[in-house]
Amino acid sequence: MEITIKNLDHTYMPGTPFEHEALKGINLHIESGKFVAIIGHTGSGKSTIVQHLNGLLKPTSGSIQIGEYLIEANKKNKDISKLRKHVGVVFQYPEHQLFDETVESDIAFGPLNFGLSKEQVQKRVAEVIPLVNLSEDVLKKSPFDLSGGQKRRVAIAGVLASKPHVLVLDEPTAGLDPLGRTQMMELFVTLHKAEKLTTILVTHNMEFAAMYADVVVVMDKGKILLQGSPEEIFNSKDLLKQIGLDVPQTVQMAMMLEERFDIKLPKHLFTNEKLVEAIVKLLEKGGE
Ligand SMILES: Nc1ncnc2c1ncn2[C@@H]1O[C@H](COP(=O)(O)OP(=O)(O)OP(=O)(O)O)[C@@H](O)[C@H]1O
Ligand SMILES: [Mg+2]
Structure with a gap:
């Protein structure tokens, strides 16, 4: 699915002493089926951008077009569940994503909500569990009794179970061990290629951005500082250094x-x- 972000501003808690302008004039076009990495220092606005992609945050001004779906400032988002069916977001903190009593019902929530039958949902759950390298033993456990890495895997399984067309991953490998990180990235790349998934990866890992992305977007203080191929971006070592990033x-x-x-x-x-x-x-x- 094609994504076009136009003149997007986002201000948190406007009109209060805590008002904070987190995004300023973001313009970004993502072609369908591309793999885009968003990098940038802490607090540069990466998570704020990606939370606009499934309507979790609303623009203060500007618009976001995702396929047929248009999100505009000051307008009500109609049929947001239709958008969420297509755009799966893995949050930066898995705790923000998990809420159900058991791992099984947590993973099943999306597909059930999008109208699949119980049998179809069971099949989906059974499919995604091995993909994210979890064992079936965890299905009956509470997601909150799992380790950080297991929670991360459950959160990813829950998003994959809905078979989205756009996969948004906000630091999806944080909390995993080195082998787990590599395996998880390989899974994302395989899905991206096999299903032609438009993939947006927020990462502090420059190696992942360089290895997997078609386009790298560099954020700095709520703005896009640079965008281009990994070769172009990582040629700008001095500029990246100035904003606390490395090649x-x-x-x-x-x-x-x-x-x-x-x-x-x-x-x-x-x-x-x-x-x-x-x-x-x-x-x-x-x-x-
Ligand atoms: N819910 C919120 N309320 C108020 N301010 C917020 C909120 N969430 C984020 N901010 C502020 O907005 C700015 C951008 O935050 P954001 O989470 O998008 O950064 P980020 O690039 O994802 O950072 P990190 O790499 O640490 O995850 C930061 O200055 C942050 O303090
Ligand atoms: Mg973030």
């Missing part, structure tokens, strides 16, 4: 090697494997 470690290493040996390396070295490959090529050339 992926492999890019840092490549830059150090370029300086040290006065050589040029390719620009898209976002994994260890690619960096090693580029160094091997250089060494081979040197030996000729």
Whole structure:
């Protein structure tokens, strides 16, 4: 689904001493089926943007078009459940997402609400549990008795169970161990490719942004500072540094090697494997 955000402003608690302008003039176009990473320092407005995508927050001014659905400031959101059927948001804090008595009913909530039969819902639950690497033992437990990583997996399963067309992931791997993080990202990438899911990932992990995104959006103090391909964005090391961000470690290493040996390396070295490959090529050339 195509997403167009126009002149979006969001002010929290307007007219109170706590008034805070969190988003200022956001314009963003996301083509259907793309993978977009949103990066930016803490408090730059990433979660505020993504909570507009399923109508959880309303624009103070501006508009958001998601497929056929238009959200505008000062207008009532009609049929918001229709939008939520298409746009699944995994919140930054799983506790904000989980609410039901058992894991099973929590995961089943979305599809039941969107009108699936009990049998269909049971099937969906059974499908998503192994996808997020949970065991069936947790189904009867309260989601609040689980570890942080398990809660995260249940929250993700609940969103996937509704089979959304747009998957919005706000720091979805926080609280998982390194293997869990990689597996979860692989699941998102597989779904993105197999189902042509428009995927929006908010992350502090520059490696993930670099490796998986078609487009990287850089937020700074409620505004979009930069947007472009990972190559373009991570070429702007100094600008990113100024706003407290960094480039992926492999890019840092490549830059150090370029300086040290006065050589040029390719620009898209976002994994260890690619960096090693580029160094091997250089060494081979040197030996000729
Ligand atoms: N419910 C709220 N009420 C008032 N201010 C808020 C609220 N939620 C967020 N803010 C403020 O809005 C700004 C943007 O917050 P947001 O949560 O969007 O940042 P973020 O980029 O997601 O940060 P992080 O990386 O820490 O998750 C921050 O200054 C924050 O303090
Ligand atoms: Mg956030």
